[in-house]
Amino acid sequence: MKPRVAIFDFACCEGCQLQILNMEEELLELLSVIDPVEWREAMSDRSEDYDIAIVEGSITREQDADRLRAIRERAKVLIAIGACATLGGVNRLKNHFPMAEVQKIVYGDAAAMPHLATMPTRAIDEIVKVDYKVEGCPINAQELSRVIRALLAGSAPATPDYPLCVECKKGENPCRYDYGEICLGPLTRAGCNAWCPSNGFWCFGCRGLLDDANVEAAEKVMEQYGRTADELREKIILFNTPREPGE
Amino acid sequence: MPQKLIDQSSLGHWVAALIAEHKVYGVQAKADRFAFDALTEADDLRLDHDVTILPPKKYFHPPQEILLQFDREAMTFESVFHAEPFILLGVHPYDMAAISQLDKVFSMDHRDRHYLARREAATIVVCDVQTASPEVFAGCMGHATMEGQSGHDMLLTLLDDGRYLVDPVSAKGEALMGPLAHAPEADQAALQARKRVWDRNRRQLQKNKLKMKPSELPGLLAGSYDHPVWEERAELCYSCGSCNLVCPTCYCFDLRDELNWDLRTGRRLREWDGCMLRGFAAVAGGHNFRARRADRYRHRYFRKGKYTWEAYGEIACVGCGRCISACTANIANPVEVFNRLLEER
Numbered sequence: 001m002k003p004r005v006a007i008f009d010f011a012c013c014e015g016c017q018l019q020i021l022n023m024e025e026e027l028l029e030l031l032s033v034i035d036p037v038e039w040r041e042a043m044s045d046r047s048e049d050y051d052i053a054i055v056e057g058s059i060t061r062e063q064d065a066d067r068l069r070a071i072r073e074r075a076k077v078l079i080a081i082g083a084c085a086t087l088g089g090v091n092r093l094k095n096h097f098p099m100a101e102v103q104k105i106v107y108g109d110a111a112a113m114p115h116l117a118t119m120p121t122r123a124i125d126e127i128v129k130v131d132y133k134v135e136g137c138p139i140n141a142q143e144l145s146r147v148i149r150a151l152l153a154g155s156a157p158a159t160p161d162y163p164l165c166v167e168c169k170k171g172e173n174p175c176r177y178d179y180g181e182i183c184l185g186p187l188t189r190a191g192c193n194a195w196c197p198s199n200g201f202w203c204f205g206c207r208g209l210l211d212d213a214n215v216e217a218a219e220k221v222m223e224q225y226g227r228t229a230d231e232l233r234e235k236i237i238l239f240n241t242p243r244e245p246g247e
Numbered sequence: 248m249p250q251k252l253i254d255q256s257s258l259g260h261w262v263a264a265l266i267a268e269h270k271v272y273g274v275q276a277k278a279d280r281f282a283f284d285a286l287t288e289a290d291d292l293r294l295d296h297d298v299t300i301l302p303p304k305k306y307f308h309p310p311q312e313i314l315l316q317f318d319r320e321a322m323t324f325e326s327v328f329h330a331e332p333f334i335l336l337g338v339h340p341y342d343m344a345a346i347s348q349l350d351k352v353f354s355m356d357h358r359d360r361h362y363l364a365r366r367e368a369a370t371i372v373v374c375d376v377q378t379a380s381p382e383v384f385a386g387c388m389g390h391a392t393m394e395g396q397s398g399h400d401m402l403l404t405l406l407d408d409g410r411y412l413v414d415p416v417s418a419k420g421e422a423l424m425g426p427l428a429h430a431p432e433a434d435q436a437a438l439q440a441r442k443r444v445w446d447r448n449r450r451q452l453q454k455n456k457l458k459m460k461p462s463e464l465p466g467l468l469a470g471s472y473d474h475p476v477w478e479e480r481a482e483l484c485y486s487c488g489s490c491n492l493v494c495p496t497c498y499c500f501d502l503r504d505e506l507n508w509d510l511r512t513g514r515r516l517r518e519w520d521g522c523m524l525r526g527f528a529a530v531a532g533g534h535n536f537r538a539r540r541a542d543r544y545r546h547r548y549f550r551k552g553k554y555t556w557e558a559y560g561e562i563a564c565v566g567c568g569r570c571i572s573a574c575t576a577n578i579a580n581p582v583e584v585f586n587r588l589l590e591e592r
């Protein structure tokens with residue numbers, strides 16, 4: 001029997017789900033091995049009976065945290081997809097401000113309404129156990145497809161634990177630092193094939209900092225390029241605001 | 248074999264003729280740098296390049312390649328080989344020296360048929376350096392010219408009078424001559440002029456100056472295992488592997504399997520790896536033989552200057568200078584490290 005798969009979204013732009021829909025021919029291959037039972041962006045069915053839960057988005061309200069816990073309880077395997085789900089993503093920038101203030105800025109007079117109550121942004125694995133992560137903003141559908149195939153075959157999906165520079169070098173890109181830009185490649189988990197540097201942009205760090213990212217080194221290296229550690233930190237927080245404020 | 252003397256326009260016609268008949272890869276501009284790529288216009292060839300971002304090893308040992316296709320249920324596999332003939336135009340002598348090292352490595356012990364199939368399919372046209380790159384030190388490593396080196400099929404040298412000396416050195420090289428067979432033969436004066444280019448390149452390809460002979464490196468390193476330089480410099484190391492990946496003599500790789508959607512058939516991939524990456528020396532069970540940055544940082548220099556010498560008689564650095572420019576933290580200059588070890592011995 002094909003595994004039943006449900007796709008859920010929390011606070012995000014739903015661009016990662018869109019990446020799955022954009023898989024085109026591969027989508028049919030995916031559907032030949034899984035049985036989608038809930039997927040708001042693609043179908044109207046809903047179900048509480050599934051094996052694999054794919055979750056996008058970050059958690060910004062208590063009621064969403066509860067919903068996520070219920071999903072976790074039903075799913076045998078939970079895959080978090082996209083920077084919002086794996087890191088908290090851009091949404092996490094609000095954690096730099098008091099909650100009452102952001103609520104007021106965004107909702108104005110309506111801020112007091114109970115369903116608009118907000119809490120500091122959390123990544124999925126800060127609320128429940130996550131079995132696999134597919135990083136990126138947006139995700140690369142090829143990577144998700146590799147993870148699902150490995151999972152169905154019973155092997156552990158391999159995720160890179162080395163910096164983006166590896167893929168950037170393999171792609172024979174000139175380094176963004178040679179053009180006076182601050183690139184987060186040396187600190188960021190690879191896996192996107194150096195998408196941004198290959199198209200002439202610096203790396204924004206959307207796949208998350210490496211477990212052993214040498215941020216201290218990066219801060220010192222800025223000087224060699226006439227840039228400051230503060231400028232580097234400003235770039236880092238876009239996707240990688242630390243898990244606890246002030247950390 | 249007849250050495251010929253041709254002017255630049257005949258060179259252009261000759262390259263155009265090669266492109267018309269063969270698969271040709273040549274050095275071309277890439278943004279404000281240079282790279283080997285498929286050549287479709289003779290005018291795009293840049294024999295005046297200083298250095299390419301990646302060395303030509305990518306044509307023999309690609310960043311990623313499929314080694315075999317397998318079927319998990321039938322328990323069968325089929326090896327994949329790439330043997331389509333091609334011509335590489337514009338390889339610098341130091342890169343040729345590195346290819347010769349790879350030839351040795353990939354034929355040692357277990358012969359790597361994937362590498363060797365690509366290598367045999369290649370005709371390599373080396374071109375003497377016309378512009379020194381900012382960090383090159385091939386002149387210190389004995390690889391500024393092709394004198395005393397082999398492995399290539401043809402050598403092109405731009406002489407000071409603006410003409411090219413074309414020197415086919417193998418049957419494959421001679422087979423490329425085509426219309427050049429009717430060009431005038433290079434006389435003694437031309438050969439002398441080439442010698443002058445070589446002498447000059449030996450002097451000029453020393454933008455970094457190694458203060459010892461390469462053959463002294465194994466001995467120097469033997470006494471430098473506990474030198475403070477490793478810890479000091481590794482502090483700024485990102486463990487990004489750039490210095491490995493751009494190196495023409497680095498050949499380490501990793502293997503990975505990928506399944507098709509039938510979850511039965513798939514392919515085995517070989518991908519570049521590097522000893523500066525944290526996971527490189529990690530083994531099953533989670534142990535990492537070089538878990539610390541400084542351990543990895545030191546290992547790279549020992550590998551370049553000592554271990555490969557002991558394993559197959561080569562210093563695994565030809566002086567291309569690519570690692571120096573590729574290191575964002577500016578700590579990967581082997582000449583700086585080796586000179587310091589010498590001074591503080």
Ligand code: SF4
Nearest residue numbers: 165168175176183185
């Ligand atoms: S552009 Fe960024 S990712 Fe690429 S090599 Fe430079 S620092 Fe690394």
Ligand code: SF4
Nearest residue numbers: 484485487488490574
């Ligand atoms: S290129 Fe520089 S920062 Fe990167 S691994 Fe090599 S020495 Fe370390």
